[in-house]
Amino acid sequence: MPTLRNRRLEQLLGGAIDETLTYAQVKGLIPDTTEGPDLDFKRDTYSGDRGRKALSGDVAALANASGGILVLGIDEDDQGRAAADTGVAIGDDERRRLRQTVVANVQPTPTFDIIPVENPERPGTGFLVIWVARSATAPHAYIAQNKAMLYPRRIGTETVWLSEGEVAEAYRARFAGFANRVEETAQIEADFVQRLAPDEVFAVVTLVPDLPGSAPIDSAALHAFQLRNATREVGAFGIRLGTFHRSTVRRRCLVGTGSMKPSQPHSRLACELHESGSGVFGGAKMESRPEVEDGACKLVDNQWLTVTIGTGLNVLARHARDQAAAGGLATVRATIWPATSQVPVALVANVGWHNEPVGRELVSEPPVAEAVADIDDLSAGGAGLVATTYRLASELFQGFGAAEAEGVTPEGAIRLPCWHLSWRDELSRWARSAGVEVLPGTPA
Template identity: 35%
Template structure:
């Protein structure tokens, strides 16, 4: 399973497959390149002595048991800051030796991938990158005999900042339990997250879009005072609506196993998101609609623009997947469920609407929900209280917010609009291209510029 990290890719100006020797050498002296929970430097190759073999096992297992990360071999550091490049030899025998050592000294064997970055001025030498993804088989133990007499025979390391912690017996037991139950829990997890939000927001009577994402290989986000301060700053500064500079969320708080984001302080009728510590997330969004002016109130319809629906879905899946990948190091595929309802009581997971009690004010007047598209694309032929869709996609594709994300949203949007009698949501194609003619004229320039920035195809 490949390792991806937006933070490290931004630091190196590219993904691990494409970066060059010079990109890594340029890290010398840069404060943002200091050793961290996902980055470690080694001046030389791991030696063959027992203490060096133990150190190799500890380093790779610690990354696999936490967020994953990269070991840069061939870079000296001073107090964690990269200080000087020391080219190491990049012969095949070194790679084969690493494979044998890691496989024989960790259990389950840690999965990793080597990247050789040769110095153009020193053929056969350069940096060796050892990329270790967060592991679905965690926790990984060091199985070789300890070099210190008082150390336990079976040890479980985990990266903590730029250092290594050792997992307690309670943590190890919990992690083993989660490993064996994770697959069965994914479908239940998705439904539980959505049900909890629906039942806590039953007062919402406007049309709502709910987008829920659950990674198939869960991640882990540590929530303490230090991390909360960091995440709070990130989320206040976030611009989660694509092609927009709007900072949407004004309140960030902590809930059970999650961060809670709200658009309006002290009110629950705006956008709200819950970002869970395993990489799961849900975002509920009130949608702007228009009621027609038919003289007979019984014939009036509440219309939602199809491009608004697609825009909000694209924003939500990108934002939630970025949380899963970048804060929780979730990897692989994710299950995504979207629900469009004309009021929260219409949601399939909501309880029955209670009968009004004597003296209780009557409900405000509501109108059936339909979906319209920009002419000449077809609009809805009938109304519905609820529409749902599900899809599975790669976390990285969704978080990158480019063609792979657009393809997933096209599939989800098509399934939603079928409920309203529309064959296709034309704002985005099945191939992941933005179809400008299907967007409202006021949005075309912004969406076109955003698509160009994301290297996404644009068609008329």
């Protein structure tokens, strides 16, 4: 899970809001720390029907505002100040109950986590810290037992219920924000492709988190980036794509490229990882060589295209999550560049015959695929990554007149017979380790 980034709360607690929190840190809020728009104390855990409504309302209220934490196991005085550590049960069953309550009663489900902080003198008890991230998918509704949708928001230290007009404004802001993120992905992509080697064909993947993070771009960050690139080969589904041979920076972003010489266009492989957690990735290994060079069109191998999209999604999501501390959802986009009327692009397969056409259409302008995906799913590299790869790859395939990317499924499984024979052992090993289903047959 991502961590909650809130500078004020981190200063109050003396550290990050994650599983490293200690009992002493949380107890240090006592005495005199006052509740605020991002901090609420609860003496007891939530229980019964009243507790279900209270928990759902409190979580939704924070998500509809600026996020924050609920600390269960701290009593407060009549001024809203932390007064005593009463403690609550922190076992797996209790955390599971609270989590299921939120998931079942708050829609859409916000990004949140429940952190147990054990009292070393009373094992099994302590504090439960429920953190809730600021949300780009607000407004979040509490679904009442009569199916009515109620929209809370935390204002100051109180939870208020939004009026019909305020709910409409919140929905308008959500849709406007999504449109802005779609536009931002297109702008990042358009800027990036200008630096790609024009004689190579790239699959380009772009990711923009719903909520920007913050990744430092300094000497230490560049050095760590260089070390990562020097010791790993990127890829997806157990198939290796390549290595960033050179690591550098541009304004507010880290740059990895397969080009060996400075000031040369990006060749073979490239990524630009932005300070905000956004990023763009390009890979050119997918170009398939024709039997006879005639220059009439470029050929793209369908399996390498699928692997390149999966690699890009994973690389970009890991930057967003691990370096910029972004979580939740992201807008993702994929394209093939360049594709022109002078030199169009054809999609081919090399599983059986060499350069067997996939679909019957030539693409004479860069096709576009877009989706929304969970950053944690993409970072984990399992079924969620496979499913999102399917969505983007299939949309690109459809531009060539092919119905779908047959090697992967919308549920996040691998169709083994659709892949190059030499890859199948690696794909099977990867799938077992990632908990991804392997299907023995081809699509109907």
